[in-house]
Amino acid sequence: MKIAFVGPPLSGKSTLFRAVTGQAASSHPGLGEHMAVVKVPDQRLHWLFNLYKPKKLVEATIDCLDVPGFSHETAQQQAEFRKSLPHIRQADALVAVVRAFESSTVPPYRDRVDARADLDELVAELIFCDLEAVMNRIEKIEKALTKPTKSHEQEKRELALMKRCQEALENEKPISSIIETDEERKTLSGYQFLTELPLIAVINVNENQAAKPAPFEWPQAKATIALCAETEAEIAELPPEDRKAFLEDLGVSEPAKDRLIRVCYDAVGLVSFLTVGDDEVRAWSIKKGSDAVEAASKIHTDIARGFIRAETVAYNDLHAAGDMKGAKAAGKVRLEGKTYIVQDGDVINFRFNV
Numbered sequence: 001m002k003i004a005f006v007g008p009p010l011s012g013k014s015t016l017f018r019a020v021t022g023q024a025a026s027s028h029p030g031l032g033e034h035m036a037v038v039k040v041p042d043q044r045l046h047w048l049f050n051l052y053k054p055k056k057l058v059e060a061t062i063d064c065l066d067v068p069g070f071s072h073e074t075a076q077q078q079a080e081f082r083k084s085l086p087h088i089r090q091a092d093a094l095v096a097v098v099r100a101f102e103s104s105t106v107p108p109y110r111d112r113v114d115a116r117a118d119l120d121e122l123v124a125e126l127i128f129c130d131l132e133a134v135m136n137r138i139e140k141i142e143k144a145l146t147k148p149t150k151s152h153e154q155e156k157r158e159l160a161l162m163k164r165c166q167e168a169l170e171n172e173k174p175i176s177s178i179i180e181t182d183e184e185r186k187t188l189s190g191y192q193f194l195t196e197l198p199l200i201a202v203i204n205v206n207e208n209q210a211a212k213p214a215p216f217e218w219p220q221a222k223a224t225i226a227l228c229a230e231t232e233a234e235i236a237e238l239p240p241e242d243r244k245a246f247l248e249d250l251g252v253s254e255p256a257k258d259r260l261i262r263v264c265y266d267a268v269g270l271v272s273f274l275t276v277g278d279d280e281v282r283a284w285s286i287k288k289g290s291d292a293v294e295a296a297s298k299i300h301t302d303i304a305r306g307f308i309r310a311e312t313v314a315y316n317d318l319h320a321a322g323d324m325k326g327a328k329a330a331g332k333v334r335l336e337g338k339t340y341i342v343q344d345g346d347v348i349n350f351r352f353n354v
Ligand SMILES: Nc1nc2c(ncn2[C@@H]2O[C@H](COP(=O)(O)OP(=O)(O)O)[C@@H](O)[C@H]2O)c(=O)[nH]1
Pocket: 007, 008, 009, 010, 011, 012, 013, 014, 015, 016, 029, 030, 031, 069, 101, 102, 103, 106, 204, 205, 206, 227, 228, 229, 230, 231
């Protein structure tokens, strides 16, 4: 999964990036792009690691992208943001960071601190960018339709879909709002439209607000969370054993990293299955609703092609039984077929022949 931090300049995107990835985003606040890979914390893996004592523990990972702020204040800022669009379009979810914190040293965007207005403006910009892309596409298809080709039927279907996108965007609605079928979702995801992506609103609040619920729920977002990016970034830089006490002082039960990752998994609709063995204990992320063959192909296409059975046990059952032998004795290990829908926390051993 890839997530991109977007928002107006100086809203705390790079600070949140630092809190989540443990890496400095950029030496110039508000400038440049930065990418980091974050390991997804998963307690289940550690328990399995102790049980199997393999050579390696491999967590699932998330790619985090920090980009320049989007801004209408100057043409140069606008151009900077536009330059990052191709990268942002590759994300699976957008994390919109807006400012609600007070500071006498950090100038606020548009000379006012208004998180809602910033979110509205950001979405208006995303809609505008998508509309531009849709209009380009429509122009290309219409041109193609004037030429004698064999793919007219497909082009006409695509044109109809693009016209629906255009209508939604012109009515200030995201493209995600017109998706009716899985097939449409698949087709549309190929275009990498920004308003097709799930959006998570992060309201960057003062330290003394960090423990409180978000000041408002933003209707266009899959989730709205409030956090104090600066303090979280400072805590993330402490030695691990000191972090808990500082988080407690802040009044939060888990670091921003864990919370944000969980919310993003939910928003994108991902679940993790686990594999175990002497070599490695590993977490794999797949779309919720994926079947056993799709899960197998995540590991290797050969395993999917030669799929026989998925020997499956729920992590909680394995944990309760103590080990695989105990889980088998308790009748908790199932032999699942190709169409089995993989559940979060399934520990799977794929049987296959090549
Ligand atoms: N007081 C306060 N300042 C913050 C907070 N988050 C970020 N800042 C400051 O705001 C400035 C801009 O932050 P930065 O993360 O670079 O913003 P970006 O342009 O969105 O990447 C920096 O000076 C940060 O130290 C916060 O939660 N509270």
